[in-house]
Amino acid sequence: MDLVSLSGNLLYAAFILYLIATLFFGATIRQKDSKVKKKGISGNIAITITILGFLSHFGYFITRWMSSGHAPLGNMFEFVTFLGMAMILAFIIIYFMYRLSFLGLFALPIAMLIIAYASMFPSEVAPLVPSLNSHWLYIHVSTVAIGQGILFISFVAGLMYLIKEIDQSKRTSKNTWLEVILYTAFLFIGFIVITTVFNIMGYKATFEYQEGTQMVTTEYHLPAIAAPNNGVLITEEVMEPWFEAPTWMQGADAGRKFNTVIWSVFSGTIIYLLTVLILRKRVGAALQPLLRNVKADLLDEIMYRAVAIGFPIFTLGGLIFAAIWAQIAWGRFWGWDPKEVWALITWFFYAAFLHLRLSRGWHGEKSGWLAVVGFGIIMFNLIVVNLVLAGLHSYA
Amino acid sequence: MNKIKCECGHVNPEGTVLCEACGKPIEGNQHIDGNDKKMLLNMRYEGTARRSQTYRKSFIDKVWSFFSSVKVGVWLIVVALVASMIGTLFPQSQFIPANATSRDPAIYYEDQFGLIGKIYYQLGFHEMYDSWWYLVLLGLIGVSLVICSLDRFIPLYKALRIQKPKRHETFLNRQRFYSETEKVSQEEIEQVKAKLKKQRYKITEENGHILAEKGRFSRWGPYVNHIGLIIILLAAILRTTPIMFTDEYVWVREGETIVIPGTKGEYYIENEQFLLEMHDPDDDRFRDAIASGGMVASNYQTDVVIYKAKQDIPGAEPELEPILDDSIQMNKPAKFDGYTLYQSGYQQNEFRSMTFKIHETNDEEATAIDSFTIDLFNPESEYILDSGFRVVLDQYYPDYYLTDEGVPASETNYPRNPAFVVVVYPPDASEPEVSFLGIGRNIDATGENDYKVAIQDFDTHYVSGLTLRVDRTLIFFGIGAAIFMIGVIQGMYWQHRRVWIHPKADGVLLAGHTNKNWFGLSKDIEKAIEQTNIKMVEDRQELDK
Numbered sequence: 036m037d038l039v040s041l042s043g044n045l046l047y048a049a050f051i052l053y054l055i056a057t058l059f060f061g062a063t064i065r066q067k068d069s070k071v072k073k074k075g076i077s078g079n080i081a082i083t084i085t086i087l088g089f090l091s092h093f094g095y096f097i098t099r100w101m102s103s104g105h106a107p108l109g110n111m112f113e114f115v116t117f118l119g120m121a122m123i124l125a126f127i128i129i130y131f132m133y134r135l136s137f138l139g140l141f142a143l144p145i146a147m148l149i150i151a152y153a154s155m156f157p158s159e160v161a162p163l164v165p166s167l168n169s170h171w172l173y174i175h176v177s178t179v180a181i182g183q184g185i186l187f188i189s190f191v192a193g194l195m196y197l198i199k200e201i202d203q204s205k206r207t208s209k210n211t212w213l214e215v216i217l218y219t220a221f222l223f224i225g226f227i228v229i230t231t232v233f234n235i236m237g238y239k240a241t242f243e244y245q246e247g248t249q250m251v252t253t254e255y256h257l258p259a260i261a262a263p264n265n266g267v268l269i270t271e272e273v274m275e276p277w278f279e280a281p282t283w284m285q286g287a288d289a290g291r292k293f294n295t296v297i298w299s300v301f302s303g304t305i306i307y308l309l310t311v312l313i314l315r316k317r318v319g320a321a322l323q324p325l326l327r328n329v330k331a332d333l334l335d336e337i338m339y340r341a342v343a344i345g346f347p348i349f350t351l352g353g354l355i356f357a358a359i360w361a362q363i364a365w366g367r368f369w370g371w372d373p374k375e376v377w378a379l380i381t382w383f384f385y386a387a388f389l390h391l392r393l394s395r396g397w398h399g400e401k402s403g404w405l406a407v408v409g410f411g412i413i414m415f416n417l418i419v420v421n422l423v424l425a426g427l428h429s430y431a
Numbered sequence: 432m433n434k435i436k437c438e439c440g441h442v443n444p445e446g447t448v449l450c451e452a453c454g455k456p457i458e459g460n461q462h463i464d465g466n467d468k469k470m471l472l473n474m475r476y477e478g479t480a481r482r483s484q485t486y487r488k489s490f491i492d493k494v495w496s497f498f499s500s501v502k503v504g505v506w507l508i509v510v511a512l513v514a515s516m517i518g519t520l521f522p523q524s525q526f527i528p529a530n531a532t533s534r535d536p537a538i539y540y541e542d543q544f545g546l547i548g549k550i551y552y553q554l555g556f557h558e559m560y561d562s563w564w565y566l567v568l569l570g571l572i573g574v575s576l577v578i579c580s581l582d583r584f585i586p587l588y589k590a591l592r593i594q595k596p597k598r599h600e601t602f603l604n605r606q607r608f609y610s611e612t613e614k615v616s617q618e619e620i621e622q623v624k625a626k627l628k629k630q631r632y633k634i635t636e637e638n639g640h641i642l643a644e645k646g647r648f649s650r651w652g653p654y655v656n657h658i659g660l661i662i663i664l665l666a667a668i669l670r671t672t673p674i675m676f677t678d679e680y681v682w683v684r685e686g687e688t689i690v691i692p693g694t695k696g697e698y699y700i701e702n703e704q705f706l707l708e709m710h711d712p713d714d715d716r717f718r719d720a721i722a723s724g725g726m727v728a729s730n731y732q733t734d735v736v737i738y739k740a741k742q743d744i745p746g747a748e749p750e751l752e753p754i755l756d757d758s759i760q761m762n763k764p765a766k767f768d769g770y771t772l773y774q775s776g777y778q779q780n781e782f783r784s785m786t787f788k789i790h791e792t793n794d795e796e797a798t799a800i801d802s803f804t805i806d807l808f809n810p811e812s813e814y815i816l817d818s819g820f821r822v823v824l825d826q827y828y829p830d831y832y833l834t835d836e837g838v839p840a841s842e843t844n845y846p847r848n849p850a851f852v853v854v855v856y857p858p859d860a861s862e863p864e865v866s867f868l869g870i871g872r873n874i875d876a877t878g879e880n881d882y883k884v885a886i887q888d889f890d891t892h893y894v895s896g897l898t899l900r901v902d903r904t905l906i907f908f909g910i911g912a913a914i915f916m917i918g919v920i921q922g923m924y925w926q927h928r929r930v931w932i933h934p935k936a937d938g939v940l941l942a943g944h945t946n947k948n949w950f951g952l953s954k955d956i957e958k959a960i961e962q963t964n965i966k967m968v969e970d971r972q973e974l975d976k
């Protein structure tokens with residue numbers, strides 16, 4: 036087996052191990068009195084399997100590095116996979132601080148969703164462009180990912196807090212918002228499912244369109260609902276597009292990305308509706324009983340602690356190391372590139388979070404919403420800014 | 432000043448909420464920290480007298496209170512955050528793509544994004560981060576930082592120095608962690624003390640009253656990090672001055688030596704060669720990716736020699752002394768005497784020289800009778816050829832275009848689209864013939880020429896684009912960032928934990944406070960009171976709804 040396929044298999048193994056670990060974390064729910072059996076057997080097994088998964092994941096990273104000759108942090112697949120690894124690492128660290136098994140039940144599936152999302156991007160080992168050829172890039176990207184991984188734990192704890200504490204007995208604006216948050220997870224699932232299905236079918240349709248002063252082509256791997264603006268379908272015997280992407284959708288492959296979003300919303304919504312139909316209640320309401328045995332103020336504590344630990348690391352990686360690299364590569368440590376601005380926005384946001392936490396009024400539920408929004412900003416930077424508001428760092 | 436004397440004997444400044452020494456709530460001031468409505472005391476600033484909360488009459492007092500409010504600070508941060516977001520909605524003017532139909536912002540935004548784009552442009556959001564109000568916003572954050580830090584730091588510092596182990600009872604029983612135990616032996620208390628010491632608490636005692644404290648220095652974290660931020664903001668202001676910051680862009684052709692702009696004529700650069708290297712498409716590792724995504728550059732490099740000009744006699748040609756021989760690459764700038772040169776771009780489409788041949792107009796094969804080469808950077812006015820032809824270069828347009836009036840002209844001085852008017856003097860006839868030559872153009876002015884001149888060959892070269900920077904503010908940004916990091920780590924990774932033990936009759940009151948990580952403090956207390964009768968503290972957290 037060559038290194039590249041070994042690396043791919045290790046990633047696959049990590050994914051399976053995380054799945055098994057989640058099941059074991061799930062088994063801890065049945066231990067009635069979580070206080071007495073704090074160090075219950077299934078919790079120990081679960082964290083051991085998680086660590087094995089992490090090691091396998093790390094093995095993926097190292098073998099891929101060995102095969103390409105550069106740290107695999109150069110494109111969307113590689114970065115998001117690494118982010119998934121950082122999330123798992125952050126979970127392991129926080130687990131040993133607080134020994135809360137339930138955290139694993141929520142953190143692992145969401146991290147797995149991120150890893151599955153990563154694998155939808157082209158995963159060939161790609162050569163490095165000159166601007167990325169710097170040790171500072173590795174230092175910057177890996178530190179950012181670790182910071183974001185820890186902030187992710189704050190999101191998970193915040194989300195758990197909201198699921199636990201928000202009244203589900205009747206429909207309110209709060210539990211509707213919570214449902215919207217859970218629904219976005221289904222959009223990711225929809226994206227993953229639909230992309231996988233058409234990839235297996237090997238679907239392809241090519242369009243030609245004008246971009247600025249040049250003619251370019253773009254290849255769709257999902258049937259075209261939305262064609263590129265002024266695009267002409269070249270491939271024969273495939274589905275005709277229903278409409279064109281609006282003019283203001285700019286940038287490379289804007290039409291194709293728009294089409295992907297439409298498909299994700301479409302399939303995600305169907306999966307969500309099916310889930311609700313089976314559960315016969317809101318997803319949030321269905322999850323609530325799982326958290327019966329968890330103490331709300333411990334969740335609040337973890338959520339805040341994770342921000343306190345993650346914020347300095349994020350600052351170091353996302354602003355300071357980023358600036359050092361930009362200074363060496365372009366001679367300017369700050370350039371108001373959209374990616375940089377969004378790192379600044381994230382930083383402002385968590386600074387505001389920390390200041391609000393200084394007053395009692397913002398503990399608990401309000402912090403929970405903030406933790407969710409903060410992670411929303413991080414994901415926005417990762418997905419929308421990378422793929423839409425393309426800048427220098429764009430991986431698309 | 433209306434000093435307040437507490438029953439413990441300590442004299443507190445006006446506006447104090449909790450006695451600096453014993454912590455007893457001072458009557459009449461409890462509304463300041465909101466203690467009057469709560470069971471628990473607000474410990475954020477130790478109940479110290481802060482200027483912002485004490486003096487609120489004069490205009491200066493009002494400004495001070497305004498800027499020292501965390502609420503205002505958070506609002507400023509949130510406004511800056513929202514403004515930054517809006518700025519990324521559409522590309523900022525500097526990022527308008529090169530292949531856009533028009534790079535003029537007045538046209539681009541409306542053309543691309545319709546009405547919203549037009550409004551975006553008219554509100555000036557296309558240059559958001561240079562706009563005066565964005566800078567004012569950052570300035571206000573700075574002012575707020577300074578004032579709020581001053582407002583709190585000094586009183587907090589004093590209060591933490593003065594604090595006594597002996598605290599008033601109400602101070603203890605209004606803490607979040609609290610327990611009362613009826614019967615406790617002296618040995619047990621000694622045991623707790625020893626265990627706290629083992630956990631690196633510093634113990635102070637006064638008549639059996641015990642204060643165990645650790646991590647006090649972490650309380651200074653926020654002030655340290657704010658100092659770092661202020662230094663960064665000051666550095667940003669400094670950077671707008673030309674002494675501290677220079678930014679120039681220079682194009683250098685291969686083989687050319689030119690003065691570097693922005694160095695006051697002191698330094699010259701020679702571009703020995705420019706290299707553009709590609710990843711090997713047959714490399715096993717990358718074959719798939721290159722096949723699907725196209726060729727990928729692996730290196731942009733300019734081999735340069737930097738010279739320092741020695742000007743002995745004013746006005747004379749300077750003497751150039753090489754001081755640096757370097758290869759500038761992306762991520763590998765060249766440095767000399769405080770200047771830094773970065774590889775920033777290149778152009779491929781410039782011609783270096785063109786070779787023309789002369790043949791008979793009606794020769795279908797176009798066999799060359801003779802040929803000549805024009806050096807586009809140093810054209811000669813006349814070329815005398817071996818075969819007896821003489822070619823006079825009448826006009827040279829390095830970057831040819833036709834003006835609206837139909838007059839030929841040159842757009843730039845760089846040979847990107849060279850065109851010529853040449854006069855050919857054949858050896859036999861005395862009548863000269865005029866031709867217009869360009870790329871894809873060959874115009875015979877009279878239509879009666881016997882000889883035709885045609886492009887036979889050409890030579891192109893690379894032009895390397897280099898950015899010159901002097902940034903003397905980097906050091907300040909570096910110091911600011913380092914101080915900021917020290918401050919946040921100090922404030923976030925350590926916590927100020929305190930445990931009070933207050934003897935009462937046969938038992939004790941036990942209370943604990945920390946500025947964060949209550950989970951950690953409760954573990955500490957749990958460990959300390961293990962195997963004693965002392966009751967574990969109760970967590971009485973009060974959340975505001």
Ligand code: HEM
Nearest residue numbers: 386389475498499500501504508572575576579653919922
């Ligand atoms: C973007 C700018 C800012 C950043 C990154 C920042 C960062 C921080 C951090 C990390 C803390 C520590 C919080 C904690 O320990 O939980 C802090 C505390 C604080 N900040 Fe800021 N800050 C900023 C701006 C401001 C402004 C404008 C004000 C003005 C009102 C302010 C007032 C405070 C105060 C009063 C504290 C609490 C100090 C204490 O613990 O007693 N900050 N800041």
